[in-house]
Amino acid sequence: MRTPADRAARHAFRSRRVWPGLIAALLLTAAAAITAVEVISAWAGHPAHIVAYGRVRDWAEDTAWKDWQALAAASGLTLLGLLFLGAGLLPGRSRLVPLHGDDPDLLVGVTRRGLKDAVAAAAGDAPGVSGVRRVRLRPRRVKVVAVTPVRDSADLDERVGAAVGDRLGRLRPLPDRSVSVRLKHREV
Numbered sequence: 001m002r003t004p005a006d007r008a009a010r011h012a013f014r015s016r017r018v019w020p021g022l023i024a025a026l027l028l029t030a031a032a033a034i035t036a037v038e039v040i041s042a043w044a045g046h047p048a049h050i051v052a053y054g055r056v057r058d059w060a061e062d063t064a065w066k067d068w069q070a071l072a073a074a075s076g077l078t079l080l081g082l083l084f085l086g087a088g089l090l091p092g093r094s095r096l097v098p099l100h101g102d103d104p105d106l107l108v109g110v111t112r113r114g115l116k117d118a119v120a121a122a123a124g125d126a127p128g129v130s131g132v133r134r135v136r137l138r139p140r141r142v143k144v145v146a147v148t149p150v151r152d153s154a155d156l157d158e159r160v161g162a163a164v165g166d167r168l169g170r171l172r173p174l175p176d177r178s179v180s181v182r183l184k185h186r187e188v
Contacts, residue, residue, distance in 0.1 A: 005104040012107045014094055020087035097137075100172035112137055115173060119144060122167035123181070126160045133184060142168065142177045147184050157181040 034050055041048040063070050096109035110118075119142055120132040129146045136143040146160050161179045168177060 003100075003102065003104075005101040005106075008104045008107060012098070012109075014091050017087050017092050020084060024084050024088075098174045100174055110171065110173070115171070118167055118171060119164050122163045123160050126156075126163040128156045129160060130186070138177070140175055140177055142179050144179065144181045145184060146181060147186050149186065151185060157183050 037048050037050060059069075065071075096111055097115050099108045099110060101108055116135045116137060119135045123129060123132045123135070123144045123146050126146075128148050128150045130149050131147040133145040133147055134143075135145075142164065144160065144164055146157075148156060150156060158181075160183070161181045164179045164181070168179070
């Protein structure tokens with residue numbers, strides 16, 4: 001069950017998409033500045049002509065909407081707009097994984113690398129495991145590839161999964177994650 005503290009932690013550690021926002025802000029600022037200079041200089045009686053409007057106007061008058069140049073320009077601008085819109089609306093992958101808490105005023109998170117290291121340490125400490133090859137964090141799942149010298153590993157994957165699940169249960173990352181373990185046999 002999600003508590004107000006969980007919602008606050010997820011919101012606080014959500015990726016802010018700084019780079020797409022910065023690029024969009026710079027492009028809009030440049031367009032606004034050029035427009036302002038053109039309008040003010042035209043009012044003063046000496047147009048600046050920063051942008052060659054005559055060539056653009058002539059091209060627009062000579063080009064029909066169904067010509068491939070017009071369609072390509074419109075498609076490119078539409079794609080760029082949709083890209084910025086998607087970057088603004090869709091959340092990015094956060095650098096921190098929020099941890100479950102009971103106090104909405106205390107927000108705790110761990111880096112993705114830190115959570116991977118904790119999972120790898122828990123899997124590596126399980127009896128019968130000689131090492132951990134890979135840990136992958138998914139939004140609702142943790143995938144562990146462990147190395148074992150044991151040939152008959154009947155329930156070893158379950159024990160490794162229980163050790164990792166116990167560690168995740170103590171850390172309590174948001175959202176809850178299930179554990180899947182794959183064992184690789186390697187002689188020591």
